[in-house]
Each structure stands twice: as C-alpha cells, then as structure tokens.
Amino acid sequence: MADDTTPQPQPHASAQTIVAPATADDDVVRVEHVGKRFGPTIALRDISMHLRKGEVLGLLGDNGAGKSTLIKILAGFQKPDTGTLWCKGQSYSPSSVDEARRLGVDCVFQDLALINELTVYQNLFLQRERHHRPIPFLSNALMKRESRKALDEIGINIPSIDVPVARLSGGQRQAIAVARTISGDADIILLDEPLAAMGAKEGAMILDVIGRLKAEGNVSIIMILHNYVHVLAACDRVNLIQEGVIGLDKPTAETSVEELTEIVVEEYRRARLEAQEEERRHAAGNGSDVTSAGAGSAPSPDVRR
Amino acid sequence: MAVTSDTSPRGAPARGAADSRARREAGLSGVRRFLTLREGSIVVVTVIAIIYFATSNSRFFTGTNFKTLLPYFAPYAIMAAGQVFVMITGEIDLSIGAMYLFCPFIWEKFHGLGTIPGMILAILVCCLIGAFNGFAVAVVGISSFVTTLGVLFAIDGLTLVISHSTPINTPGVTVLGNSTFERIFGGGTYSELIWAIGIVIILQLLLSFTRWGIYTVSVGGNRLGASEAGIRTRLVLIRNFVMCAGLAAFVGVLEAVRTTTATPDPSGSNDILFQVISAAVIGGTLLQGGSGTVVGALIGALFLGILHDGLIINSVNANYLDLYLGIAILIAMAINTYVSRVRTGSGRG
Numbered sequence: 001m002a003d004d005t006t007p008q009p010q011p012h013a014s015a016q017t018i019v020a021p022a023t024a025d026d027d028v029v030r031v032e033h034v035g036k037r038f039g040p041t042i043a044l045r046d047i048s049m050h051l052r053k054g055e056v057l058g059l060l061g062d063n064g065a066g067k068s069t070l071i072k073i074l075a076g077f078q079k080p081d082t083g084t085l086w087c088k089g090q091s092y093s094p095s096s097v098d099e100a101r102r103l104g105v106d107c108v109f110q111d112l113a114l115i116n117e118l119t120v121y122q123n124l125f126l127q128r129e130r131h132h133r134p135i136p137f138l139s140n141a142l143m144k145r146e147s148r149k150a151l152d153e154i155g156i157n158i159p160s161i162d163v164p165v166a167r168l169s170g171g172q173r174q175a176i177a178v179a180r181t182i183s184g185d186a187d188i189i190l191l192d193e194p195l196a197a198m199g200a201k202e203g204a205m206i207l208d209v210i211g212r213l214k215a216e217g218n219v220s221i222i223m224i225l226h227n228y229v230h231v232l233a234a235c236d237r238v239n240l241i242q243e244g245v246i247g248l249d250k251p252t253a254e255t256s257v258e259e260l261t262e263i264v265v266e267e268y269r270r271a272r273l274e275a276q277e278e279e280r281r282h283a284a285g286n287g288s289d290v291t292s293a294g295a296g297s298a299p300s301p302d303v304r305r
Numbered sequence: 306m307a308v309t310s311d312t313s314p315r316g317a318p319a320r321g322a323a324d325s326r327a328r329r330e331a332g333l334s335g336v337r338r339f340l341t342l343r344e345g346s347i348v349v350v351t352v353i354a355i356i357y358f359a360t361s362n363s364r365f366f367t368g369t370n371f372k373t374l375l376p377y378f379a380p381y382a383i384m385a386a387g388q389v390f391v392m393i394t395g396e397i398d399l400s401i402g403a404m405y406l407f408c409p410f411i412w413e414k415f416h417g418l419g420t421i422p423g424m425i426l427a428i429l430v431c432c433l434i435g436a437f438n439g440f441a442v443a444v445v446g447i448s449s450f451v452t453t454l455g456v457l458f459a460i461d462g463l464t465l466v467i468s469h470s471t472p473i474n475t476p477g478v479t480v481l482g483n484s485t486f487e488r489i490f491g492g493g494t495y496s497e498l499i500w501a502i503g504i505v506i507i508l509q510l511l512l513s514f515t516r517w518g519i520y521t522v523s524v525g526g527n528r529l530g531a532s533e534a535g536i537r538t539r540l541v542l543i544r545n546f547v548m549c550a551g552l553a554a555f556v557g558v559l560e561a562v563r564t565t566t567a568t569p570d571p572s573g574s575n576d577i578l579f580q581v582i583s584a585a586v587i588g589g590t591l592l593q594g595g596s597g598t599v600v601g602a603l604i605g606a607l608f609l610g611i612l613h614d615g616l617i618i619n620s621v622n623a624n625y626l627d628l629y630l631g632i633a634i635l636i637a638m639a640i641n642t643y644v645s646r647v648r649t650g651s652g653r654g
Contacts, residue, residue: 075533077532077533096535096537097532097533097534097535098535098537101535107533109530109533111529111530111533112530113527113529113530113531113533113534114527114530115522115523115526115527115530115531115534116526116527116595117522117523117525117526117595117596118519118522118523118526122519126519126523126531126534126536127534127535127536129516129519131515131516136515136516137510137514137515138514138515138516138519140514
C-alpha cells in the first residue's frame with residue numbers, strides 16, 4: 001500500500017470535502033460508508049458511492065488509493081470492516097466470489113486470475129464448466145465451440161484456443177480475462193485495469209466491446225482506468241478515490257482531462273509540501289527522527305497524457 | 306465430429322483451407338501427439354531400458370520375470386497416482402509410507418467387525434488422517450512438507466504402539482491363501498496389477514476430464530487466481546490429501562494380503578515413500594506443482610521396477626545395487642530432460 005495511507009493518524013482534514021452518499025432511484029449497487037484496513041494500513045476510510053443501471057462508472061485514484069480493494073470487496077473476494085453494501089435493492093454481503101457471481105456480479109481482477117497451465121477455453125470456462133449429464137465429464141467440444149464464439153464476438157485474435165494461456169501475450173491474456181467475465185451471465189461487471197497490458201489496437205477493441213455493452217443497456221460496469229482519455233471516452237461518470245474516500249463524483253460530460261489531471265497533480269503538490277513541512281519540523285526539533293510517516297515519497301500523479 | 310470446426314480459424318471463408326490443413330496435420334499427429342504428451346519422454350526412456358535388459362539377458366523377457374517384476378511396480382503405481390494429485394496442487398504428502406504401514410494394523414484392530422467392513426473402516430481412518438493433512442495445509446496454513454513429516458513420525462510411532470512392535474498375521478488371510486477375498490485384494494498374481502491399471506485409468510480420467518482435475522491443476526498453477534475465479538481451493542487441497550492417504554492405505558491392505566503378514570517396520574515403509582515420489586517425478590510431475598500425469602507416474606513406477614529387476618537378474622552384486630540404481634536414475638532423468646526439450650521444440654506454439 002502506498003505511503004499516503006500509512007501510520008499518520010489522519011487528523012489533517014484535507015482540502016476536499018467528503019461527498020455525501022449520492023444515490024439515484026435506479027441504482028444497482030450502493031456502497032455506504034465502507035471502510036477496510038489491513039493491519040495498520042487504512043485502504044478505505046469511508047467510501048460511499050453508487051452505480052446506476054446501465055451506467056459505466058470510471059474509478060480513478062492513485063496507486064494504493066484503494067481502488068482494487070473496493071473492487072475486491074464488491075466482487076466478494078474480501079469483506080469490508082465497516083459499512084454496508086446494497087445490490088439491486090437487496091442487502092449485499094457476498095461470502096465468496098462464487099456467491100457474488102450468483103447474484104450477477106463478476107469481476108476481472110488486476111492479476112487476471114488466469115491459470116497458465118490450462119488452455120484458453122479451459123480458462124474461459126473456469127468455475128462454470130459445461131459437462132455431460134449422467135457422467136460429469138467435461139464437454140470440451142461444446143466449451144471450445146462456445147469459446148470460439150465468445151472470442152469472435154469481442155473480435156480479439158487468439159490464434160488457437162487449445163494452447164495453454166502461458167503462451168499468449170499480455171494483451172491476449174487480458175482479453176481472455178475480459179471475455180470470460182463479459183460472456184458470463186453477470187449484469188454488474190467490475191473491471192480492474194482492463195487495458196493495462198494492451199496495445200492500442202487491443203485496447204480499442206475492449207473499449208468497443210464496453211461501448212457495445214453500454215448501448216445494449218443490460219449491464220452496469222465499474223471500471224478502474226489510468227488513462228484519462230479512456231475514462232472520458234468510455235465512462236458516463238467518474239469517481240476519484242483520494243485518501244480512502246470518494247473525493248470527486250462527476251459525470252464525464254462535466255469534466256475534462258485537464259480538470260482530472262489538475263486534481264491529481266494538486267494532490268501530489270500538497271502531499272509534497274506537507275512532506276517538506278514535516279521534514280522541516282523534524283529538522284528544527286529533534287533532527288534525527290525523520291523516518292516516520294512515509295513522508296519521503298509523495299504519491300505520484302499517474303498521468304499518462 | 307466437431308474436430309474440424311473446433312480447430313479451424315475463425316470465419317467461414319477460411320473453412321476450406323483449414324480443413325485441408327487439419328487433414329495434413331492428422332497424418333503427423335500420431336507421432337507428434339505422442340511426443341507432446343508429458344509422459345512421452347519417460348516412455349522413450351523406459352523402452353530404452355527394456356531393450357537394454359532384453360538384449361543383455363535372455364531371462365528378462367519371460368513370464369516368470371514379469372511376475373517377479375509386478376510387486377516392484379504395481380503398488381508404487383497406485384500410491385503414485387494419489388501422490389500426483391497432491392503434487393500437482395504444489396504440495397507433497399510424506400505421510401503415505403506411514404499410512405501404508407499403519408492401515409493393516411488398524412485393520413487388525415477392527416477385524417471383529419468382519420474382514421471387509423474392518424478393512425473399509427481402516428482405510429477410512431487413514432482418509433481421516435489425510436483430511437487432517439489437508440486441513441493443516443489448506444486451512445491452518447502449515448507447509449505440507451512439515452505437516453506430513455509430522456504425521457509420518459506420529460503415525461509410524463502409533464503403529465509401533467498399537468502393534469507392540471510385533472508382526473501380525475493379516476486379517477482374513479487363510480492358510481491356503483486362495484479365498485476369493487484374497488485373490489481380489491492382493492493375493493492373486495495379477496490382482497495388484499489389475500488394481501493399478503484400473504486406478505490409474507480412473508484417476509487419469511478424473512484429472513483430464515473432470516472439474517476435480519481442472520481445479521487441481523488450477524490450485525497448483527495459480528492458487529490466488531484460482532480462488533479469485535471462485536474455485537474453493539481449500540476443498541480441492543483437502544480432498545486430494547484424502548484421496549492420496551486412502552490409496553496409500555489401500556496399498557497397505559493389498560501388500561499385507563499378498564505377503565500374509567504385516568511387520569511394523571517404519572524404515573521399509575519410508576523407502577516406499579521415496580519410490581513413490583520418484584515414480585511421480587520421473588513420470589513428469591513437477592515438484593513445484595501445476596503439471597503432472599497419472600499415467601506418467603505409472604510408467605515412472607514401471608521404469609523403476611524394470612531397473613530394479615533388470616539389475617538383479619543381471620546378477621549385480623547386492624552391495625552395488627543401490628549405487629547402480631541411483632546412477633541409472635540420474636542417467637535416465639538426464640535423457641528424460643533431453644527428450645522433453647526436443648519434445649517441446651517439436652510442439653506447436
């Protein structure tokens with residue numbers, strides 16, 4: 001986890017105000033005051049957010065801001081320490097990824113959750129294998145056919161679905177992970193950096209697919225992205241996580257790459273100033289004790305463009 | 306059936322070209338498929354060993370010698386089949402030798418319930434110990450090496466305690482040794498071989514064509530990823546440990562029936578442990594997990610048996626036997642590695 005959330009007791013209320021838990025009538029997901037810590041590290045302080053039906057929500061934030069933790073909580077992989085979750089009007093506290101999936105929530109994790117040793121089609125059907133009826137042997141022919149179809153629909157070029165995914169490129173692997181999730185039955189899809197390892201062309205294909213899903217209007221998507229141009233192109237609304245809370249919640253139509261960049265750079269500057277201030281205090285006071293509080297490295301503004 | 310449509314590249318226009326390509330490949334596929342199998346190289350090495358012993362000694366290729374060979378290979382093959390499932394998940398079970406030793410003695414304690422119910426109960430007790438292994442590894446998080454090493458000592462010790470260090474006569478075994486029960490459970494000449502082949506076939510099918518098998522590979526290949534995908538990794542680990550322990554116990558029964566007695570000798574049973582792990586590794590199962598085959602372990606066990614038997618009928622001095630055996634294993638594994646490098650070179654990308 002990054003330094004901005006380490007030991008300091010967090011008294012200094014930062015410039016931004018905590019956005020009140022906004023809601024809408026057609027919300028499919030609602031997150032209320034969720035907090036999560038790992039030992040001394042506070043990953044999420046007080047997150048309140050919502051996702052409307054058919055919406056694509058972009059989730060931004062620094063490395064270590066807690067985006068992935070939030071996604072993992074929604075996906076049922078981790079449990080929040082505090083707060084409540086709602087999904088389609090029901091209280092939502094999945095005990096496993098499996099249960100979340102049964103409730104229609106599926107996720108592409110940052111590490112993709114692919115098994116290198118298994119083939120492309122085995123990975124695509126992992127944990128929802130098709131099998132024959134009386135004897136539960138896997139029906140590989142059926143899974144291969146359906147895999148081919150699913151990959152063709154996305155338009156991603158995978159040379160053979162019979163090879164272990166270890167032999168594929170980073171972009172291809174990512175495409176398979178995305179294909180696995182969107183070809184399932186989920187109507188709430190979580191994507192943790194779906195474009196991270198992709199070339200420009202593959203990335204555009206995935207964004208196309210997301211655009212198509214959005215046009216159909218059946219699924220709602222939360223997506224972590226780093227490239228602000230992609231965010232503005234693909235998302236309806238953007239949430240920015242800063243220091244464990246949602247620091248910004250705006251429709252993409254009302255914001256711009258410049259504004260988003262400015263917010264993040266501003267945060268970076270502030271953190272650096274605070275760090276220098278801290279150092280100066282230490283130098284003036286005790287001198288030697290400069291080790292504390294991760295003041296050294298400020299969070300980097302992860303701006304690509 | 307659907308083979309051509311499966312392998313053809315996407316899109317209808319490419320269909321014709323793909324068909325002819327598929328037909329061309331079908332010709333090569335016999336050899337190629339064999340070589341791309343994980344157990345391909347150990348088969349080659351085993352055949353080399355057979356040719357060597359067959360040409361150097363006329364007694365090697367005889368029915369009598371085959372019967373001598375059986376006990377040196379069938380029991381290991383069965384135990385290795387279970388061990389492969391544990392090893393593919395990236396763990397190891399060192400307690401199988403102890404299970405093998407322990408089972409006949411606990412069976413004797415349960416003998417009052419009848420021969421077969423007692424036997425089943427004894428195997429179930431060992432399965433329970435296997436479940437403990439799995440629980441300690443998957444839930445508590447102790448490394449499998451440490452867990453099963455502890456269980457190995459504990460169960461070896463328990464065997465000495467309940468047997469008072471005295472050999473027993475195997476329950477249900479008659480003086481003549483030809484009851485149906487005995488002939489089925491290890492007493493018949495080919496009984497162990499038939500069990501071994503049957504179990505290996507069933508477990509290979511389990512590994513290749515069922516969820517159990519796919520999940521076993523997943524847990525060994527990427528445990529975090531497997532759990533993110535929703536696989537209950539703990540359950541997968543526990544049931545593989547249970548199966549491994551159960552098979553080791555079953556072999557304990559077969560061997561006790563075959564030899565009509567059971568001797569509480571931990572050193573002998575731990576020797577078997579090494580043979581089993583060697584068979585699995587020689588058969589292409591990776592020590593780090595994620596990959597392995599049951600058939601490979603069977604051939605690995607066969608290879609070890611042939612080596613042992615071949616050296617004996619070539620009248621190798623008993624003192625030199627282990628030395629030669631060790632050197633032969635190293636040479637064989639060097640060839641094995643070389644062949645598999647050639648093999649992966651020949652495999653398609």
